[in-house]
Amino acid sequence: MYSANSKPSIFRFAFIWLLSFLMLSCATVNKNDKGYTKGGQPGDILHNYINANISDNNTVNSLLADYKGSKNLSTVVEKYEDEIAQLYKQKVLSRKPSLSEDAKKTLFANITSNQASALFALYPIDTAKWMKTISTYSGLSKNDIYESAITAGLDPSIVFAASASGFEDTATPLINSIGLVIYGQDEESTAAVKFRTEDDTYWREGLDLAWEPIYGSFAGSIVYLEADTTYHIEVTITDAYGDIVEHSFQTTTKPNTPPIDPNKIYYLSEIYSGGQLDLEALNIEGSADGYAKIIGDGPVVEAGSDVLAAVNIGNNSYVMLENLTVKGGQRYGIFAKKAHHIWIKGCNVSEYGREAVDIRNGVAYSSTTNNSPINYDSGIYLERSGIAVIEECEVHSPNLGANSWAVGHPKGANALQVWAYHDSDAYRGEFIVRNNRFYGAPDHRFNDVIEGRKNFERRGGFVKNSAIYGNYLAYSNDDLIEIDGGQQNVLVYDNEMEQGYAGISIAPNTLGPSYIFHNYIHNLGDETGKEWTAIKAGGLISKPAGRTYVFENVIDVERNGIAASKVNNDTTFWVTTQNNIILTKNTGYSVGYCIFDKEKYSGSTSTNDLCFNERTGDARYEFNLDNVVEHPYSDDFAYIELLQSSSEPTLYIPEEFKIPNFSTEVALQAVVEQPPTMWEFKASEIEHTGFPKQYRYGTTTISDDNTVTLTGNNWQMFPINYILTEDSILELELEVEGNPEVVGIGFETDTKLNSSRVVKFYGKQAWGIRGEDSFIPKSSAITFPIGQYVKGKVNYLILVLDNDDIESWRNRDKAVFRKLVIK
Template identity: 45%
Template sequence: MYQIDKTTWCGRSLFAMFFVINVLGCSHFHAPQKISAIDQIGSFLIQEVKAQQLSSRSEIIKLLDNPAYSVKKSNRFLIKHKQNVAALLLQTMHSQSVTQAIVDLSESHATQTKEWVTLALQLYPIDAYRIVEQLYADSAIKSATLESAALLAGLDPARIFPATASSNLDYRIVPLIHSASLTVYNQTEETNTRVWFKPNSTTQWLPALSLQWEPIQGAMSGSIVHLAAQTEYDVKLQFIKENEVVDEKLYSFRTRPNSPPIDPEKVYSLADIYKGGQLNLTALGIQGSEDGWALIKGDGVEIIASEGDNAAIDIGSQSYVKFENINVKGGRLYGISAKKAHHVWIDGCNISEFGRIAGEMRDGVAYENTESTKAINYDSGIFLQETGVVTIENCEIHSPNEKANHWGYGHPYGPSALLLAARHSVEEYRGQYIVRNNRFYGSDKHRFNDVIESRANARAWGGFLRDSAIYSNYLGYANDDIIELDGGQSNVLFYNNEIEQGYCGISAIPNMLGPSYIFNNYIHNLGDERQKAWAAIKLGGLMSTPAGIVNIFENLVVTNSNGIAAAGFNGDYTFWANVKNNVLIHDKYWSKMGQGIYDIEQFSGSKFTNNLIFNTRISAPTVLANIGENFYHPWSEQTDIAEQIKDSGASFNLELEQQFFIPNFSQTSNLMQNTLANTNASVDETTSEFTINFEHLPIKSFDTQDKDGDYQISDNGGAITLYGNTWKSVPVYVVLTPETVLELEVKNNGFGEIVGIAFENDNALTSANVYKFAGSQKWSNDTFKYTTIDEFETLSIPVGSLNIETFDRLVLVMDDDKPASKASQVSFKNLRFIEPKAIQQSDINSVIRVGKWSE
């Protein structure tokens, strides 16, 4: 482990940081001085009134006359209504709450009630929906007055009466394939929780991340990740007060399967139903049902749109439909489109050559023809309008007909790979997008606008909206954002992706309904076609379009731009973020560039914890942020480590103290996760172990070796049997020490060429990583021998002493290219990695994986 001279860190580096921040301050705070809003403007002004000991309306009006308070567009109401703002602030201090202040003022100035309410909602934008809800429940103010005031303040009418979903629900659980969200309504900001989960078939509870305050719906909400598909889970929610459990709730759910149920009567071969031009599902009458989806299978026939077809495949509102292995070309606007559909699954499709072609260029921007009044925009490989419950996997979207302009010609216009608006008319079908294992990409000179673009991204119901997961994708080559999460982001997850070559990596501006999660991504090599970029992750708009929190965990960012940076939305640069354990390395520096964190407004609710930040141009960490306790990871001044990180590829092993582990999110050794969960472990316990359960892990074909792919799981997931010529891998992340041992039981029927295991880091076979137990083929790694037939024998593999540095998957091998008269088979059971506890506590506990992990 690298050691830090803390005296040097506190001296030289903090001096450098003080210098950097002061330089930045001079570049941003011109006359009139712009005062950072550390909280909602109402709370901030009351703090100022108290600090300056102001007691009269005239004194407060003089305070409000300072242009610094109204420089932001969202605060300009202060000048127009400063007399009443002053009165409301005084009354709020006197009444001890803003809602009581409104009630008191409305009793003495009844004709101005609507204005008091409107001003309160503008002064407290994050609490606005709660204020309306409380006034509706506890005051005599008419609902029509409240509704009118709320609309004047810019609140969403759909959320005013009833003010939240809590009117009808106590809680909601929404499972996806590998994650699930839990939202508990009728809560307050002071609510504290602990969350535990476990597969229903086990007894050991595992810790999850605590739920977070969601002010728009008055709820506590959060996600549980890294779950197994099609598995029953139990959840235990504990309510905590003064570190004691005061209440406990138990829930259960089942994750979704990796593929939908198919109606065998509705399986269509493309050659049988496609006659050229557009494939129109409405005209063909193709759709399925909840119990049996329709399946359209590609069979080598390409779908090629005719001239004038707006889409090559028009789903319309047909639902419960899966497309599999179809090549799609053309479409005047879209490759595939749907409107008001739900339950759509697109798997293994290749989509290209879609969208309009420019007939005229005006100042670098493409127009369809000389009569066009609007630039070419919103063309896309897949366009899903008012459509929800969608899975897109194993697809490639590339080669649009036109390209987007860059920011040098103004805001980019042009095509996207995926364009979506997830607000279906039925609440049950809203959001719930799974976008995984895809490659969406442009090229250096032929770029998308955004690779994944959301519509209505200034609305809480815009974009992915809720309960969606975008993971394990490669996304590249845009002149604006690689992906827009903007709009509704309630339990929207973006993780394990690689992104490059965009002006901005991830846009989460604004987040109007959180929490959202951005974690374990590899963001590198940013730049539009001019190689200019702003940030890996951009945030903003908290006060103007409130109010969701963005969680940013354990991403690996290596760029020549900013890391996590504010951007203006309606003139509002404020954001609310929980930023922890990220690695942010930058190699360019000037006043607004090369910052690990660039937070202009420094909202008090944001937290920055244990982030490794370094700028190689000046050999120091650079930020504009409110630097609190544990802001930096200790390696944030280590030049040699920064260089290692730049050369490490998509992931990096980061050492840290146990207090900074993020339950259920941190990609640690499985042994470490087991120890964190075992809160009642005996102090005399001498070993720790991680046992593989095949029902809880994705089982994948390995390399090109898996010819038969035939296997069976038994013993409640504790055993697996392979038949014929079958190679299967399971993900396993164990940080090796010299003491690590793999213990397993093996049974082989005496047939086969290689029976064994392999420790691999990718999906390509490395012969030196294969360890043979039995079989007729000669193999160099054959030290660990299976010595019997048709009986289980226990083998112990001292993995820590082998020539293996790291691995992220265990491969089970039944190789039999030349089968005998009897089919070969092998069973593996009770596979467990064992670690002496003393080693585990000192070594394993200190390592997490930052960035993208291998598939």
């Protein structure tokens, strides 16, 4: 799946790094710099601003009157200046630990309607918390609070919905995952997950559920599950006081194929005679007991521009299309509206959509009189439809390619368009898009490959509980995939993406969490060669408020790994990233960053990500640096070059950073390197050299059976690629002659000597990891628990025969290493 590219040598990396250092490059932001500030919600920003500037000469009101922050926040300050001043003086704005019930009653008893509106505007992410607090402790009526929330610009659909009443906890199964939501929760609590199959006698650990602040819930997904399998799930919620509540679920994942009604199997040659294939006219649909199935058996569905779609499903439901070749359609290849339970498998869709009659300023129109550019034509479009599977399809070659950003926002066709907001809540979301190939061409590109409608709304895009995995997506002039809008338990994983202006768009995430993991995003660029970022985010404050988890992706791009895009002039985003490989090449303003977050949102974190910019030779962040834990090999040029030159780049992940269910349950392709059950040291196949500053003199002999014999004062270094785990065991046979100071084996990451990584098995000098008890002089087999002393990536195996205490002409020391293996 991964294509190797030629990479600069380690010597070039070293030179670039030295040059950058000497030029005092600002590649890494220093959080002690005066200009470094962390971002948060508008209320946090204002509170910090007032605290930092208040004095006898600067009152709260005067500071607010003079506030010169962002346009969006300045508008809030202007509208609620008096209310914000009162809330500050009453100490409502300050972040506090959990308050007692009496303290809350005192603090919020006299909150006014206008003050409530100000709170909702200042803390848009904390909708559920403020709804609950004001409803419980203030004297305001339900109608007063409703009006306050609407005045502040909150979505009416969530006003009061944040309470537990009327909302049922859910466990929603897809084919290979389950999405969970538990309502009526508190941010200070935690929600631990464990799960097992019906037949398992043991529990497996899942990733903790995430706090979801809009409805006041915990939500999250269990992934890499078996199809058509019953799972038992237990969620343990522990509150700030240590009280525990258990929530139990039992549900069965969906099967890999739908049930088929044997009386409703149709071969295309029997029902199709040309033009549009209209399932509504043919009255083809199934039921919950069995889908109606149409099987392609030779004929090609070819429709002209006189019909909206070549295949019209309409609002018929429980329909499966298999192995159809579809061409044509004025707007769409395959189209459904307000349908549910649709399964499209193995179909090939092309030559659909409108053609340009008029080109104005580089943008295509369908006629000289039409004022709307050609846009949103789709290979497959399921409008206002839910519960669908699209798998093993190819969508390509639309009639019209999209324009590039050179003439404005791209407009044109897409491969798949999704709006999963069915009229009935029971049928919303639950899209599965797997193992497809959706691709344009270098000079004939999609707008977005997978595009969502109503992007800025919670009812837009995939909506909830959907999975996009195992796909190849290529050649767009904008995004390769959009999941903008409602994203709760929307999963994007195991995909390969290339040749787009941006990879995955999550701007905005209006309801989370969503998960992006184990994707390979590389070789970006629109038709002009320009690109922005692998993952595009934004709109956290203007369209609150979902978190996205970004786990264990391989990103190899020119510009940025994760970067913002404005949503209603708001670039704030909320991500939790961990164990990613993010390699960038270029530099400049807003270019070359692992994560580019000008707002530095305080809730975002980056943990154990390996980030490297080729030009500066280091990790570049524009981010909340208090929340960055860098990968231990972020500065190891040899390791980074190894990743860049590999056709399947892998990342060493220490045990403490492995992610339950995401890292440990499955052998992850091209992300987590799993050591073989036994590694054998094949010295005869490896180039070796003396270890710097330690090799003095002596001979090194390697026999055909990989026995290595050292004489003299001799340290030999063998490049290897291995990861030691806590359970790793070293086995070898060792024979020693003479009276050396140290005989042993080292496991180094670089060419600097580290005594804590060298095991001494014999010798008169007290040095290194003491392994003498494992060796019976002067010859014996050795079994040593190396993983208890050294863990992690090993780049060099060092064989040691050391004796600085004797002249070379008198030295008769010899060490023989045989049958060296690690298990």
